Amino acid sequence: MDYGDILYAEADGVARITINRPEVMNAFRAQTCEELIDAFNRAGWNRETGVIVLTGAGDKAFCTGGDQGGHDDTEPGDAAATGGYGGRGTIGLPIEALHDVIREVPQPVIARVQGYAIGGGNVLATLCDLTIAGEGARFGQVGPKVGSVDPGFGTAYLARVVGEKRAREMWYLCLRYSAEEAFAMGLVNAVVPDEELDAEVERWCRELLKRSPTALAIAKRSFNADSDSIRGIGRMGMQALSLYYATPESREGGRAFREKREPAFREAREGSAKGEGKGEGKRGGGTG
Numbered sequence: 248m249d250y251g252d253i254l255y256a257e258a259d260g261v262a263r264i265t266i267n268r269p270e271v272m273n274a275f276r277a278q279t280c281e282e283l284i285d286a287f288n289r290a291g292w293n294r295e296t297g298v299i300v301l302t303g304a305g306d307k308a309f310c311t312g313g314d315q316g317g318h319d320d321t322e323p324g325d326a327a328a329t330g331g332y333g334g335r336g337t338i339g340l341p342i343e344a345l346h347d348v349i350r351e352v353p354q355p356v357i358a359r360v361q362g363y364a365i366g367g368g369n370v371l372a373t374l375c376d377l378t379i380a381g382e383g384a385r386f387g388q389v390g391p392k393v394g395s396v397d398p399g400f401g402t403a404y405l406a407r408v409v410g411e412k413r414a415r416e417m418w419y420l421c422l423r424y425s426a427e428e429a430f431a432m433g434l435v436n437a438v439v440p441d442e443e444l445d446a447e448v449e450r451w452c453r454e455l456l457k458r459s460p461t462a463l464a465i466a467k468r469s470f471n472a473d474s475d476s477i478r479g480i481g482r483m484g485m486q487a488l489s490l491y492y493a494t495p496e497s498r499e500g501g502r503a504f505r506e507k508r509e510p511a512f513r514e515a516r517e518g519s520a521k522g523e524g525k526g527e528g529k530r531g532g533g534t535g
């Protein structure tokens with residue numbers, strides 16, 4: 248596969264995968280997810296590769312989740328309306344397959360985080376085996392601010408990593424957390440000055456490359472086994488999410504972000520319940 252949205256490099260036992268869309272803070276669209284899946288499989292099944300590093304291009308962001316310009320913005324009730332991202336998978340992004348492959352590759356995956364790890368970007372960093380952050384990194388979830396949610400690993404697995412209270416706080420309040428705060432809650436393994444980030448990631452890679460790759464693979468699979476049930480719950484939740492994306496309430500979030508204004512979720516939900524707006528009646532007036 249030729250890559251347009253990501254960069255891929257292999258050297259000295261380390262595969263580096265870089266989301267290369269700095270103009271949208273490394274937000275991902277369907278094509279980005281497809282390329283990431285291909286790259287993870289390429290690195291994961293190469294016996295020369297001992298560690299995989301996932302990062303984002305530039306110094307502004309690791310990844311800010313789904314590309315808000317990529318949502319289907321047709322009105323609910325229009326024949327083509329899905330509210331999704333227009334690609335493969337339940338919500339038009341093969342996000343489930345991307346999450347799976349990060350967990351499936353036998354090598355440890357390190358998230359090298361500089362700048363923002365927000366929304367689906369924070370989920371990707373959380374799913375990596377290890378996270379190393381520059382001191383300027385900022386973490387957080389934004390779903391309920393923009394009409395989205397990750398009903399699988401992004402919520403349930405996050406709770407295992409940082410604990411139920413913190414995970415609920417992150418999702419409900421949509422605050423941003425500094426690298427030090429993320430370290431304190433166990434979301435990050437190490438924080439270093441931004442200019443030392445590459446050297447620190449390299450140091451961790453060299454340590455991992457000294458370890459038995461088979462023992463690491465068994466350890467990884469053993470850690471995963473305990474949280475694999477989240478996958479099934481996530482699949483079910485994703486079906487619900489695809490219905491939610493087609494509602495005025497969810498669409499209001501994406502639109503408000505693009506229009507740089509506060510969303511009016513409650514008005515959108517109530518308008519929908521009353522059957523106001525184009526096509527709502529055809530969907531039974533549900534709000535998702």
Ligand SMILES: CC(C)(COP(=O)(O)OP(=O)(O)OC[C@H]1O[C@@H](n2cnc3c(N)ncnc32)[C@H](O)[C@@H]1OP(=O)(O)O)[C@@H](O)C(=O)NCCC(=O)NCCSC(=O)CCC(=O)c1ccccc1C(=O)O
Pocket residue numbers: 270271272274311312313314315316338342363365366367368370371389390393395396397398401488504
């Ligand atoms: C990242 C911010 C906090 C940065 O804020 P700030 O520093 O004030 O800069 P801005 O002016 O807001 O942004 C600068 C510039 O970047 C553009 N941009 C930022 N993020 C995105 C994005 N995600 N998509 C498109 N464009 C983006 C922004 O528009 C600006 O462009 P200009 O041209 O300069 O105007 C802040 O930007 C922010 O909060 N961004 C929103 C992040 C967001 O909404 N992410 C999507 C979250 S929902 C999601 O990821 C769903 C998809 C998904 O991932 C998923 C779905 C279902 C199950 C699982 C998952 C999953 O976990 O992956």
